[in-house]
Amino acid sequence: MTLCTAELLVCTTCRSAIPANPLADQKQDPRPGAVLAAGLQQAAPDGLRIIPVECLSNCSRGCTIALRKPGAWTYVYGNLTPEAHLPAIIEGAQKYRDAEGGLVPWRERPEHFRKNCIARIPPLEAPNV
Numbered sequence: 001m002t003l004c005t006a007e008l009l010v011c012t013t014c015r016s017a018i019p020a021n022p023l024a025d026q027k028q029d030p031r032p033g034a035v036l037a038a039g040l041q042q043a044a045p046d047g048l049r050i051i052p053v054e055c056l057s058n059c060s061r062g063c064t065i066a067l068r069k070p071g072a073w074t075y076v077y078g079n080l081t082p083e084a085h086l087p088a089i090i091e092g093a094q095k096y097r098d099a100e101g102g103l104v105p106w107r108e109r110p111e112h113f114r115k116n117c118i119a120r121i122p123p124l125e126a127p128n129v
């Protein structure tokens, strides 16, 4: 089976909205977004390209990612931490990669994705949605 390639954009400048240790993590250096991007680079399955980016304009609800692929809806997710959400991101990204039009049935999405979708954007090719 040929896998469709999807892209996972990861904001490397995000601080965590929910720091693991608020007192020790005030500086958040390295940025949790950069830690998340590095972890995802190592864990990325075939057909999923990790793209580090700076600021997806969801700063107060970081860490932030976006999933996109040609002909599909784009999804932005937030309130992620590198400590807690790496497996959920990989699971959700794989399902997105394999889903027609990027449309993963609601109940099949990881719980964090169901509760922390910041935006969904129609495909560039869609004339009417």
Ligand code: FES
Residues within 6 Å of the ligand: 011, 012, 013, 014, 015, 033, 054, 055, 056, 057, 058, 059, 062, 064
């Ligand atoms: S710094 Fe990550 S969304 Fe702005």
